[in-house]
Amino acid sequence: MILYKASKAEFLNDVAADRIADAVAAEYRKAIGRPTDSEFNAWASSLKFMGAVLDTDEISDGCTVCIEYMLPIGHSRIDFIIAGKDTNLSDNVVIVELKQWSKVRVREGRDLLEVDYGRSRTLPLIHPSYQAYSYAVTLREYNECIEQEGIGIYPCAYMHNYLPSPSSLIADTSLFPYVADAPLFTIYDNLRLRSFIREHVSLPDTEALMDMIDSSRLRPSKSLQDVLSSMLRGNREFMLLDSQKLVFEDVMYRIRRLNTDSGKRVFIIKGGPGTGKSVVAIRLLAEAVAMGMNAAYVSKNSAPRNVYQMKLADDGKKKALIDGLFLGSGCFVNDVKDAYDVLIADEAHRLNRKSGIFGNKGENQIKEIINAARISVFLIDEEQKVTSKDIGSIDEIRRWAAYYGIEPEATMELSSQFRCSGSDGYIDFLDDVLGIEERPYTFSPDDYGFHIMDSPSEMFMEIQKLNKRSNNKARMLAGYCWDWASRKDPDVYDIEIGDFRARWNYSNTKTWAIDPESVDEVGCIHTSQGLEFRYCGVIIGPDLRYENGKVITDFSKRSSMDKSLTGLIGRCRKGDEAALKEADMIIRNTYRTLLSRAMLGTYVYCTDKALADYFRERLSDARSYYSGANAAEQGKY
DSSP, X not given: OOSEEEEHHHHHHHHHTXXXXXXXXXXXXXXXXXXXXXXXXXXXXXXXXXXXXXXXXXXXXXSEEEEEEEOTTTTOEEEXXXXXXXXXXXXXXXXXXXXXXXXXXXXXXXXXXXXXXXXXXXXXXXXXXXXXXXXXXXXXXXXXXXXXXXXXXXXXXXXTTOOOOTTOOTTOTTTOGGGGTSOEEOTTOHHHHHHHXXXXXXXXXXXXXHXXXXXXXXXXXXXXXXXXXXXXXXXXXXOOOXXXXXXXXXXXXXXXXXXXXXXXXXXXXXXXXXXXXXXHHHHHHHHHHHTTOOEEEEEXXXXXXXXXXXXXXXXXXXXXXXXXXXXXXXXXXXXXXXXXXXXXXXXXXXXXXXXXXXXXXXXXXXXXXXXXXXEEEEEEOXXXXXXXXXXXXXHHHHHHHHHTTOOOOOOEEEOOOOSGGGOHHHHHHHHHHTTSOOOOOOOOTTTTEEEEOXXXXXXXXXXXXXXXXTTXXXXXXXXXXXXXXXXXXXXXXXEEETTEEEOBSGGGOSOTTTOGGGGGSEEOHHHHTTOOEEEEEEEEOTTEEEETTEEEEOGGGXXXXXXXXXXXXXXXXXXXXXXXXXHHHHHHHHHHHHTTOEEEEEEEEESSHHHHHHHXXXXXXXXXXXXXXXXXXXXXX
């Protein structure tokens, strides 16, 4: 998304007339909302410096300037872009990360900087060269036209208020190697920055490069399961952006100090669907293992562990090593204190109180993980609790940390969306439409393929086609509203809707998400949570309906074979308000989770026609608002 865009000449006119901050703010209000005072002040200050840099005949007035360009993946914003051609007539884009910082220190043991904000307040923040470099890498990896059109991307950073001392290390490439790829310019470097820009962009932007980039199709994100082996070999397959980088560096700082620190540490990391929780978890695991730490990835749900283990086995890893790296959440009942250096609990909202097949072992899985590790990391999304046994919550983690005399590190949050074509608005749309939480959102169904289908057979045929096109990365999912009859009789079908018939996936595999033949079967929450696909077809069963102007849930329509509502059904039938509220939450969260598994598109069939009509109406409203039609009448969105 482009906020402010102008020719270089128009940009310089806005700077000279002292209206540049107002011009950017006006576009910001249209697309996002009211900017903060700090954002406005940053535009008013930093953009004048960029005006001075570009005020030269050596850079054509016909080059294009973009300010606050929003990346389509992750929704980070690039401060400043100038696009045009070099003297060889190659199409290029220069990215400039702008900082007003004047007092900065290298932060020991972290790939971060300590920034002084006055009144004894300092913040650990990402090196601006890393930011610019990560944005450039993200554009190259995800934007199709950049490769197809051969567009060069050249990042840099400009700290226009910072005067480096002779002992300053912020441009030291031995500490910050990405400075070599994204040069850092400081207070007296405006001519050097001008020279850097002129080297890559000096002639007019005759191809409207930023319009091409902004309207380009996105490449799908890499699937974590496909690059797992590479990550464990030390390759950095995913460029961590913004909050991901901050979270990763804070945890790694403590891991690096394990040999000198005493005591235990507990980290709590919040993040919604597709924010990169599992990517951060595997990066932490890979780094810890490379340092010789006794570390493991922990999850309650066996589906992602089984897939990861299969992928590593296919890559020739020894079974003992694989099994030791990926553990179930019930493995720590009898472990002695600090048996592990690092335990990383992904999907921590799925942790249970008791362990064992019969739920009769141990006291509390959160307690047992904290006891077993010197550093325990919990990655959590409280809105993905999907069974009555799920007890993972931030309060519960804090309670057991306090039991061991530990004050958890400040709760960190992953805020950028890397699934669902990078659309944070889509997740907000799901929360609002499913009745989980009323939220404003900006979401275009055209940006992320969200389709309401007329029949499950039609949807199944579409998923089959997409699976071939995406190299086995499309799957059918459904709410657990049908009995698993094929478990005992493989010749029967579990799900029958009109002429559509299908079986649940459990009977023949533990790695349904990657088995080629499993596209013919339907997965449920228990085999898909924690995993991702390119495309998903989701059957919403009769446990979610639209009646009397509201989306309602119906616990009685869940299959009796599903254990998600164990302990609640009887109480719900008696009208127990607490049980009804919890069952309602579980059903809504289940569909939120199923509807957010796909990177490029989700196809939906609703057994309740009124619900399908309601979804279509809300999609129409979202599309109309996004395109600018009737915006005044649709203020909610």
